[in-house]
Amino acid sequence: MTEDAETKLQDIVRAALELPPDADVTRARQPGIASWDSLAHVSLMLGIESEFGVSIAVADQLHLTSYPAIRSYLEEHGVGRAVR
Amino acid sequence: MNFLEARRVLDRFTGGDPLAFVFALSGTAEPFALYLRAAAAKRGRAAQVTVLPFNTLAQALRRPADPGAIEVFLLVPWDFVPEADWRSGVPESVDEEQLQARAAETARLLARRTAARLLYLPAALPPLFPDPARGAALARSIESLAVGLGARLLPAEAFALAGYFASGCPVGGGWIGRIAEAVVEAAAQPPIAPKKVLVTDLDNVLWNGVIGDDGVDGIAFEPSGAGYRHFVYQSLLRRLQREGTLLAAVTRNDAEAALGPFDSGRMPLHADDFVSIIAGYHAKSAQIRELAQRLNLGLDSFVFVDDNPVELAEVSLVLPDVRCLAFPQHDDELPVFLRDLASLFAHSDVTAEDRERTEMYRRRLEGMAPSDEQGADLTRFLQDLHMTLTIHDRSRGDRTRAVQLINKTNQFNLNGRRRTEQEVRAILEGGGRLFGASLTDRTGNHGEVLACLVAADATIASLVMSCRVFQRRLEYAFLAWLATQPHPPVGFDWASTPRNAPFRQFLGEIAGPLNGDGLVRIDPAALAGRYAGDLGLFAIADVTDPR
Numbered sequence: 001m002t003e004d005a006e007t008k009l010q011d012i013v014r015a016a017l018e019l020p021p022d023a024d025v026t027r028a029r030q031p032g033i034a035s036w037d038s039l040a041h042v043s044l045m046l047g048i049e050s051e052f053g054v055s056i057a058v059a060d061q062l063h064l065t066s067y068p069a070i071r072s073y074l075e076e077h078g079v080g081r082a083v084r
Numbered sequence: 085m086n087f088l089e090a091r092r093v094l095d096r097f098t099g100g101d102p103l104a105f106v107f108a109l110s111g112t113a114e115p116f117a118l119y120l121r122a123a124a125a126k127r128g129r130a131a132q133v134t135v136l137p138f139n140t141l142a143q144a145l146r147r148p149a150d151p152g153a154i155e156v157f158l159l160v161p162w163d164f165v166p167e168a169d170w171r172s173g174v175p176e177s178v179d180e181e182q183l184q185a186r187a188a189e190t191a192r193l194l195a196r197r198t199a200a201r202l203l204y205l206p207a208a209l210p211p212l213f214p215d216p217a218r219g220a221a222l223a224r225s226i227e228s229l230a231v232g233l234g235a236r237l238l239p240a241e242a243f244a245l246a247g248y249f250a251s252g253c254p255v256g257g258g259w260i261g262r263i264a265e266a267v268v269e270a271a272a273q274p275p276i277a278p279k280k281v282l283v284t285d286l287d288n289v290l291w292n293g294v295i296g297d298d299g300v301d302g303i304a305f306e307p308s309g310a311g312y313r314h315f316v317y318q319s320l321l322r323r324l325q326r327e328g329t330l331l332a333a334v335t336r337n338d339a340e341a342a343l344g345p346f347d348s349g350r351m352p353l354h355a356d357d358f359v360s361i362i363a364g365y366h367a368k369s370a371q372i373r374e375l376a377q378r379l380n381l382g383l384d385s386f387v388f389v390d391d392n393p394v395e396l397a398e399v400s401l402v403l404p405d406v407r408c409l410a411f412p413q414h415d416d417e418l419p420v421f422l423r424d425l426a427s428l429f430a431h432s433d434v435t436a437e438d439r440e441r442t443e444m445y446r447r448r449l450e451g452m453a454p455s456d457e458q459g460a461d462l463t464r465f466l467q468d469l470h471m472t473l474t475i476h477d478r479s480r481g482d483r484t485r486a487v488q489l490i491n492k493t494n495q496f497n498l499n500g501r502r503r504t505e506q507e508v509r510a511i512l513e514g515g516g517r518l519f520g521a522s523l524t525d526r527t528g529n530h531g532e533v534l535a536c537l538v539a540a541d542a543t544i545a546s547l548v549m550s551c552r553v554f555q556r557r558l559e560y561a562f563l564a565w566l567a568t569q570p571h572p573p574v575g576f577d578w579a580s581t582p583r584n585a586p587f588r589q590f591l592g593e594i595a596g597p598l599n600g601d602g603l604v605r606i607d608p609a610a611l612a613g614r615y616a617g618d619l620g621l622f623a624i625a626d627v628t629d630p631r
Contacts, residue, residue, distance in 0.1 A: 008088070011088055012087060012088065015087070015088065015091045016087075038251075039114055039115075042112070042114070042115050042247075042250070042251040042253065043115060043118065045247070045250070045251075045257065046087065046115055046247070046253070046256070046257035046260055047086075047087035047088070047257065048087075048257065049244075049247075049256055049257020049258055050086040050087040050257035050258060050260065050261060051086050051087050051088060051257075053258060055244060055246055055256055055257075055258070056246060057246050058246050058249040058250045061246070061250045062250075
């Protein structure tokens with residue numbers, strides 16, 4: 001994933017979960033963050049769709065409950081891949 | 085507007101006038117909150133949004149609207165037909181009539197909320213019928229109900245089934261910002277003034293044909309052939325009138341001709357269905373303004389329907405508050421036109437007063453004479469029409485259309501004189517000239533619309549023009565062109581007829597006051613100079629050297 005895409009993803013996660021601007025979200029997981037409730041999850045999924053132009057299936061949405069999982073999902077779907 | 089942009093907008097927003105509204109959606113509305121606030125902030129407004137609890141839109145519709153609240157409905161097909169909700173699965177079987185009845189019931193409930201702003205998302209339907217064509221027909225039927233209620237149509241691709249399954253929000257991340265902007269735009273609109281008066285043109289609108297030229301027997305308004313769409317239009321107007329809409333007619337005709345079809349008793353509409361039928365040859369904007377003053381109604385409660393883009397432009401320019409609608413040229417455009425028209429007069433209940441309104445207002449208009457005020461300067465609009473006038477020398481070759489025009493035109497007709505082919509030939513053999521002129525513009529090809537017969541002594545023996553092209557300054561342009569040709573005309577063989585008031589008006593303008601019938605002299609050089617600007621509105625094409 002390119003640096004720009006990674007930065008954007010971190011911004012989305014911070015904003016959707018109402019975390020401070022300097023929070024390290026690269027290891028964020030739903031069970032460990034109080035603000036990551038079901039509504040914030042919907043907001044996060046819509047934010048990712050909106051920023052990266054993807055449509056995330058329901059089954060995937062249920063499993064995208066950590067930053068690493070989201071990052072992997074986006075890479076698998078070719079989002080933010082560096083142009084060679 | 086995407087997610088991060090919405091956040092940035094809100095971070096920078098320091099406050100503004102509140103924009104309070106109810107956002108009514110049968111799915112989950114909460115995910116919209118960020119985007120709605122950001123969309124309002126972009127307009128300098130602080131959104132105060134109330135949302136309905138999930139899946140309670142149907143109940144909310146059955147409660148009376150709060151008269152002080154702005155309601156914005158984001159509707160999907162299953163708000164009309166609950167069986168089409170993807171979250172309920174595909175029903176084993178459905179009763180089509182029952183579905184249609186449910187949809188009509190929802191539409192009726194929505195129609196009662198006359199101040200509500202409606203948006204319709206035409207999401208795909210699950211397969212409800214064994215025959216997919218019936219599903220498509222149902223989708224179209226629901227969409228037409230929504231549009232008929234005045235709903236703004238949103239792009240179907242904004243619907244996201246994944247998001248709807250996951251959270252109940254029917255719009256995906258790729259579209260939610262744009263849909264939120266549409267919702268806020270609807271909420272921020274000033275209250276919609278209900279329309280009260282429908283002013284309609286007559287020729288080629290209320291009936292097919294030109295009454296002044298074709299006569300009652302030559303026009304069509306019955307449910308067959310060319311009359312069909314005019315019949316349907318009249319039947320809608322009749323319904324609107326019964327529901328309290330005031331009908332008025334404004335036509336370029338003399339009164340006797342305009343009333344002829346009504347007097348026949350064969351039309352769905354009768355003269356007493358109208359508060360006024362204004363027949364004359366002055367600007368339609370002036371007639372509508374006079375009508376509004378007499379009726380003591382705001383111009384923003386008027387709708388004007390005409391088939392002629394020049395008339396529509398003239399009224400729009402002078403009276404921007406009047407809603408102008410073009411009567412469709414093709415049957416395929418009729419359903420959308422009629423839906424739009426009906427939605428402008430949508431209302432919840434019909435009272436006894438509504439039914440009597442026409443009679444009440446007609447009394448106010450008794451004795452009203454057509455206004456003779458000038459209309460708008462249409463130069464700019466006419467330039468944008470990109471008109472091309474092709475002038476043909478019909479002195480030789482086929483002159484069928486030119487002779488036909490001379491013999492069928494009543495209104496813009498120099499003297500009403502009918503001429504046989506033999507008479508025309510005799511004038512031409514004696515040294516006369518016959519011209520035809522065809523018009524095309526960006527609205528289409530109007531065909532050969534003018535004929536002019538000049539006698540050997542340089543007097544104009546016949547000059548006729550189709551009333552379909554009134555208001556385009558074509559007659560002035562043609563005269564300016566003719567005045568610059570070798571052997572220009574020096575006079576008109578004028579005679580007044582019961583029908584040729586438009587020509588009398590034209591001739592009075594170019595030659596001064598008329599003193600009875602006979603030769604009216606003109607100065608071609610002066611006319612060429614005076615109407616050069618009108619000639620400049622046209623590209624002159626294919627001019628045959630007229631000897």
